[in-house]
Amino acid sequence: MSDLRSNQQRLWDAHMEMAVFGATPKGGMGRLALTDDDKKARDLFVQWSTEAGCEVRVDGVGNIFARRAGRDTNAAPVMTGSHLDTQPLGGRFDGILGVLSGLEIVRTLNEHGVEHEKPIDVVCWTDEEGSRFGAGCVGSNAFVGRRSVEETLKMSDADGKSIGDELKRIGYAGSEPVGGFDVDSFFEIHIEQGPILENEGIQVGAVEGAQASTGYMVTVTGEEGHAGTLPMVLRKDAMHGAARMIDAVDNVAFDFDPHPVITVGHLRVRPNSRNTIPGQVIFTIDSRHPDDETLAAAGRAMINACERIAGERGLDVSIEKTSHRDAVTFNNDCVEAVRAASTALGITCMDIYSGAGHDAINMTHVCPSGMVFIPCEDGISHNELENARPEDLAAGTDVLMHAVLQRAVRL
């Protein structure tokens, strides 16, 4: 088994070529889903996959599947992949590694003439980041039936442009049905997006599960007024109320052990004029914890804090739960395949838990799934400074390749 290795330089070069589309001045990526840059990235993936002999299909929500045929053409495929879209100020590896590792596996198998029983599908999921259309894992959600295709296509961005229209515009409104076929198993390789592997000096994480997560939208409503004339005691300043709520929400994390992670990442002010007392502030809360009960308790504490502050300041507050995912445990056979591949290849491996959401979590609804983590520099992600080492990309890809081959039955 340990004879077969990926090509580290080729894998790295693919990342650098893909990083051209949506590159930011500080060396990061700003490639929002279904933009012109996303189209260019998709086109390059399709071109590379076709050149590698894959059959490429695109489904009705823009998910791209590149298939390396197996001997048994009727067998359910072993699937691997991730996404090519990024945060507005993100990095060159988050998601992209998962797609390009899959491609590198196909190229390596071609090079060595390796055959397998079941087909291997490399997938690029549509809009994993959720930075543009309001919710993440759009493509895999539709694939596993968690959101209907119709609803998916209607989701729209801040300018009112829908996923359906944007898919058509960039040429990725595919003709294949969304989901509805058997998948043998799904593996996703991803940078850890946290500091643990790097701190421990270990090359690969076998991901056991993912934490629970709940998102909220908080709308604070006061009264607009002139900044120069309305006395302080008569004000209903939505910005000041929101500021106190954000401080309180953040502090809730420290009331639980281990701390949940709580983030107010998005905020907008109405009318957002420097000489008008804000009449309305809307902000999001992202909260996550490995334990469902603890996360629910933290949610109740945050809601209580916001309502208390609104009452003290004469403001109205409404808090909407916009997303929720229970904690997830990955399939034990898949996790074991990752551990076994690492051992066989002599690559250091530890069990780890995912802090972030991933398409692989959706895939647990339809097939045995697992993930491979690799270290990223200083644990930094969702940031232009996100970075990873070529040798870690290659080591993770090797582990992924052997786990996939074990499921696909190498001939």
Place this chain on the structure above:
Amino acid sequence: MSDLRSNQQRLWDAHMEMAVFGATPKGGMGRLALTDDDKKARDLFVQWSTEAGCEVRVDGVGNIFARRAGRDTNAAPVMTGSHLDTQPLGGRFDGILGVLSGLEIVRTLNEHGVEHEKPIDVVCWTDEEGSRFGAGCVGSNAFVGRRSVEETLKMSDADGKSIGDELKRIGYAGSEPVGGFDVDSFFEIHIEQGPILENEGIQVGAVEGAQASTGYMVTVTGEEGHAGTLPMVLRKDAMHGAARMIDAVDNVAFDFDPHPVITVGHLRVRPNSRNTIPGQVIFTIDSRHPDDETLAAAGRAMINACERIAGERGLDVSIEKTSHRDAVTFNNDCVEAVRAASTALGITCMDIYSGAGHDAINMTHVCPSGMVFIPCEDGISHNELENARPEDLAAGTDVLMHAVLQRAVRL
């Protein structure tokens, strides 16, 4: 003197006609400077002024002057006016009253065949609100030489569009020189934008002066990171730091007696994605107080609070003073002219202080200046609900007309 009165219905109707351009669903106005709606409002003012026999001139920063000739064509004009632009969510009277009262005075003088020695200029100043190009009183600042024409034309909005280009686009890049001619005196009528006149049951305020004001731009810089993976204790969350600063800045107001007014009206988050820890937050502070020294002390307290919080949270903060205006006292002869006109007309009047900035404050740099305030409903302004009574508009206009005629020397 008391024979001459404005036409209350005509004045009110002019406001309602002008309120069509940029009307908002809740009955307010969103007519940012140099937009298509601002052009329509300007066109209507030019049309009405021309129909009333005025000679209309437009200067190089788009200020519009409609002149009713005096017997002495060489005399410096008595000037009155205000602005037609509004806040993003503003009202139908802020600024607009000052322009339409001037027009109503011309119409009334025409109707009664009244002549005067000096010319009377009705002015519409460009971009008083400052909601689009970053600073207020743009037209009057250029007129009095506080900002060069060149610098003024270069000022740009969030989309990078400059005042110079936008003036050309809407046809108001005029050929007249900016300022540089003598003005006998300047009067501006305006809604109070505060609750005092209404609470006292008085129809007109003779404005003695305006409070000092200082604006700041605060930039809080932390580090972006993944909302799901970076432990709370390792975060440098610019949003959380900014929230604490806003709370502290607001609380500073209550350490001084009487309280300054302090407002955080504008805020933006970078990258503003719900699942990314914010790396940067930029917000404005607007602070005002009648006493220069007290305002300076409040400013030092706010800066200290922001720097202390940044230090505690491992964040960088930079605080830039973006605007400053000392407290202003209006010309005593002008204030007295307002008081005298009220007495002669039997209209109730009290001395009052302005909480807001106005073009009249700029005009104190070049000529004797004064203001007339009228009540507005519940003191609400910079708000779609801003409202005023037809009889108060007319009473204020009558006082303004007689103060202007006293300076222009009625024949």
